[in-house]
Amino acid sequence: MVANERGQLLLIGGVAIAIVVFSTILFAHSLAVTDGITTTGSADTIERSADREASVERDLGRLAAETRGDDLDGFEGRYENALQNYTRTHNRVVASSGGTYLNATLNESASSGKEANLTRSSNNKFQSPSGPSKNDWTVVENVTRIAVFNITADKVFGGPAFTVIVGNSDGELTLTIDSTGSGNSVIVNGTTQCSGPGTVRVDLVTGSCTAVGGINSSFDSYHNLKSPYSVEIKNGNKAKGKSQFAAVGNFTSNVSASSYTIVPAVDTTYDTPSASYNRTVLVEVDDG
Numbered sequence: 001m002v003a004n005e006r007g008q009l010l011l012i013g014g015v016a017i018a019i020v021v022f023s024t025i026l027f028a029h030s031l032a033v034t035d036g037i038t039t040t041g042s043a044d045t046i047e048r049s050a051d052r053e054a055s056v057e058r059d060l061g062r063l064a065a066e067t068r069g070d071d072l073d074g075f076e077g078r079y080e081n082a083l084q085n086y087t088r089t090h091n092r093v094v095a096s097s098g099g100t101y102l103n104a105t106l107n108e109s110a111s112s113g114k115e116a117n118l119t120r121s122s123n124n125k126f127q128s129p130s131g132p133s134k135n136d137w138t139v140v141e142n143v144t145r146i147a148v149f150n151i152t153a154d155k156v157f158g159g160p161a162f163t164v165i166v167g168n169s170d171g172e173l174t175l176t177i178d179s180t181g182s183g184n185s186v187i188v189n190g191t192t193q194c195s196g197p198g199t200v201r202v203d204l205v206t207g208s209c210t211a212v213g214g215i216n217s218s219f220d221s222y223h224n225l226k227s228p229y230s231v232e233i234k235n236g237n238k239a240k241g242k243s244q245f246a247a248v249g250n251f252t253s254n255v256s257a258s259s260y261t262i263v264p265a266v267d268t269t270y271d272t273p274s275a276s277y278n279r280t281v282l283v284e285v286d287d288g
């Protein structure tokens with residue numbers, strides 16, 4: 001957390017330089033959702049404004065990465081606060097040079113991402129949480145990004161094993177949690193990754209597996225798959241536990257999904273003596 005805060009301070013402190021020297025950067029880090037412009041300036045004025053805008057949006061991506069860190073919980077509040085600090089610093093600098101004033105605020109309703117539980121309640125079977133209970137069901141389709149995918153299985157039953165499938169027509173990752181003679185085992189694409197007599201925990205985003213009282217390991221997860229892909233559950237009645245899942249995709253009616261900011265949308269307004277314009281952009285979080 002200290003490293004993240006230091007990174008934010010360095011980024012915001014560097015705004016003074018970034019505002020004076022704007023490089024021409026294509027909009028590789030954001031996608032416009034809405035646009036609006038009112039200007040009395042020349043084409044050259046508009047071009048310079050576009051350069052400023054691209055530089056700011058690049059900063060917004062880096063700022064999102066710093067405030068997100070490894071924890072999406074509370075990300076919206078942290079990012080909104082960081083945007084306020086960034087805007088204040090930006091405008092203090094341009095006040096002495098007659099530059100472009102900026103206002104940037106988080107637009108949660110336009111942001112991308114949702115979260116859903118894979119059980120009806122904690123310590124319940126992994127049957128479809130919404131509508132009639134199904135043992136075999138699809139969680140989400142056309143997934144472009146998974147941000148959180150944690151599964152904890154406290155009880156595992158015999159028979160056809162509880163299975164999670166992440167994949168598309170080009171390939172898939174199959175994760176099975178089964179009851180064996182020595183307890184519970186997590187098997188990924190046919191290879192046992194962890195096993196033990198008690199609870200097993202899996203993080204599919206990081207590719208890690210923990211078995212209470214047994215062996216632990218890491219594994220190659222779904223990241224080599226090209227998006228979009230789907231997430232499916234098979235034999236959901238063969239395990240009981242809890243989960244946390246958040247992704248950008250089309251959630252099915254089998255789950256009750258709620259908004260969860262993964263790709264933030266930011267409302268930006270720019271004001272100069274000759275132009276005033278605004279955009280809502282989806283900011284790709286820059287992890288590099």
